[in-house]
Amino acid sequence: MIKKSVFPLVLFISSLCYAQEFISDSLSSNAFLYNYFKTYLEPLQNQSDTIVEPSPFLTPLELPFFDDFSQSSSFPYPDGKKWKNRNVFINSTYPVSPINIGVATFDGLKENGLPYNNSTQTAWGIADYLTSLPIDLSVVLPNDSVYFTFYFQPQGLGNAPETKDSLVLEFYNATDSSWHWRWSAAGSSLKSFKQVHLYVDTLFYDSHFQFRFRNYATLSGNVDHWHLDHVYLNQGRTYNDTNFNDVAVMHISTSLLDKYYAMPWRHYKSDSSANMRSSTVMKIRNNSSVTQNVFYRFKINDETNTQQGIHPAAPGNFFIINPHQIYSLTLPILDNPFTFHFPAGNTNCHTYFPVYQYFHLGGGPDFSIRNDTSLYFQHFGNYYAYDDGSAEAAWGVQGAGTKVALEFTPEITDTLSGVDLYFNPYVTNTTNFIFRLTVWSSLIPEVKLYEENVVSYPQYGNINYFHRYHFSSPIVVNGTFYIGWSKISEDPLNVGFDYNLINNNKLWYNAGQGWTTSSFQGSAMVRPVFGSCNDVFVGEKNVETTNRKISVFPNPANDYINVVTSENEELFIQIFDATGKIVHAQSFKQYVSINVNHLHNGIMLLRITDNMGNVYATERIVIAK
The missing domain is CATH 2.60.120.260 (Galactose-binding domain-like)
Incomplete structure (x- = not known):
C-alpha cells in the first residue's frame, strides 16, 4: 500500500495558514531503472x-x-x-x-x-x-x-x-x-x-x-x-x-572526500589534501562458523588504470574476524602510515578514480570470491553533491510561499551556472507545480543573491535521472551560499532523498516561522553546477556517426559485455586499450556477448565498423573486475 509518509507539522500565523516538512518512502517509480531501460533496453524491444x-x-x-x-x-x-x-x-x-x-x-x-x-x-x-x-x-x-x-x-x-x-x-x-x-x-x-x-x-x-x-x-x-x-x-x-565458509564485503565504499560525495575537479585541486577524508571504512561480514584471518588491501587507480596509491604497501596485513561477526575496518587516507590525495595533474575539467577495497582469506576455501571486492568510482565533474545518487525517499515542504535551500561552501570563487535537481513523484504528478529557483548568500538574515525571473516546473532527467536547470545569467559565488527554490503553488513539491548519507544539517527550509534545518536524516538530491564544462559520465552512450540504434551494456563490465544493434547486417568489433593496442576483435550480426575476463581493468574504446570499414559507432567502456 501507499504508506509511511511522515509530516512533522509547523504551525505559524500568516496567510499561508499551515506548512509542513514531509518525507515519504512511498515512491511511484524507480528513476534509475526507468532511465537505464529507456537508454539501453527499450531500443531492443523488437529483439x-x-x-x-x-x-x-x-x-x-x-x-x-x-x-x-x-x-x-x-x-x-x-x-x-x-x-x-x-x-x-x-x-x-x-x-x-x-x-x-x-x-x-x-x-x-x-x-x-x-x-x-x-x-x-x-x-x-x-x-x-x-x-x-x-x-x-x-x-x-x-x-x-x-x-x-x-x-x-x-x-x-x-x-x-x-x-x-x-x-x-x-x-x-x-x-x-x-x-x-x-x-x-x-x-x-x-x-x-x-x-x-x-x-x-x-x-x-x-x-x-x-x-x-x-x-x-x-x-x-x-x-x-x-x-x-x-x-x-x-x-x-x-x-x-x-x-558457508564465506567472508564478504557488505557495501560499496563511499566517497573519499571530506565534506561532499562529489565536487568540481577544479575546486578539489585548489587544496587536494584538505578535501580528503582522514580515513574510510570497509564493512565486512563473516558468514562462516569459524574464525577467519582476513588479509586486506585498499587501492586507488586513475582513469588510465595507473595505480596511484595502495595500502598496505606490501601484502600481509590481516585482522581476525569471529564467526558471524560484522567488522568495520578503518583504512587510513591522511593518517600514517598511508597518506593519499588524488593527484591534481589532470588538466581536464572532469576525471574519475576507481577505488578498490578487497581482501582474501588466510586459510581454507572462500565460498564466493566475487563478493570480496568493493569497487567505487570517485567522480569529479563540475558539481557539488551530498547525495550518492540513490533516492530511497521523497522529501519536501508543503504550502505556498515556502522556501527550501541547501548549503554549500565552494573551495574557490567560481561562477554558478545552474543546478541539477532530482524530482521523484511519490503519489501525485508534480509536473505542473510551480517554483522559482533562488540563490541566497545568507539565510539569517535572509539575503538573496539571485532569483530567476521566470518560474520553473519539475522535470524528470535523462540517464543520470537529474534534470539540469540553467540560470539565465551566471552567478559569481564566493564563500558559503544556499541554493534552492521558493514554492509558488500550494501543492507539495518533493525531491529525491538519500538515506545512506546524512547531511540534513545542510538542508534548510522556511515555512513561515524562519529558517530551520530538516529533522529527517539523509541528503537532498540538489547539486549546484559550476562553469561551462560539460560533464562526461562513464557508461553514457557515445554513438558518433550514425542514427542506428546500438546498446552496449553493462558498462562498467566485470566479466562480459553485450553489444546489440538494430540492423541485420554483419559488423565488426574492435576493442582498443589505453595504448591504442587492439585487445579484442570479432564479427557479429545484431547481438554478441563478449567475455572480457582476459582484458585488463581500465578505460577502453569499443569501435564498430561495417564491411566497408565505415565507422558504425564508438563507445568508451570500462573494464572493472
Missing part, C-alpha cells in the same frame, strides 16, 4: 527478451546454483546466465546490514521502473518474478539430498510491505508442468536478514527443475520492498548445512 545476457542456454544448468547478486553495480538486472526474468532491481543501496554486497529487490514496479498498474493507488496482486533457468537435478542419486538456502529482509531502507503482502517461493515440477508452493513470508516492518533452509523433495529430481520467487504487493508504485540475498542450491547437503 528477443533473453538478450540481457548471453543467449539462452540450450542445456539445463548444472549444480551448484549460486547467486549473491554481487555483480557490477552499473547493471541493475539479474544475471541472464542464471535467471529468466529481469523484474527485480539489483542494488546495494536498499538493504540494511546485508549478507554481502548486492541484493535483489522486489517491489511494485516493472523492469522499466514504472508501476505494474497505475490506474488506481490501491491496485494489488502479483508483482515481480525472479525465475531460475532450468537446472538438471536428474543426476542426483535417490539416496542423496538437495537443499535450497537463501536470505531475505523486508523493507530495508525502502517501504515496509504490509501483512497482506508476501514473498513466495515455488518449485517447478516438469512431470505435471506445474508450480508448487514451498515457502512464503508475510509482510512486516524492517527486520534483520533471515536465513531460510529448505529440503528439495525427490519429486523434483528431473532434468528441468526450476524455482521462482514472486511477491504480492501494491502495483501502483515503488513500494512493499523485499530484499533477497545469497541464493544457494546444491546436492550432498544436510539439514544442518547452513553455514
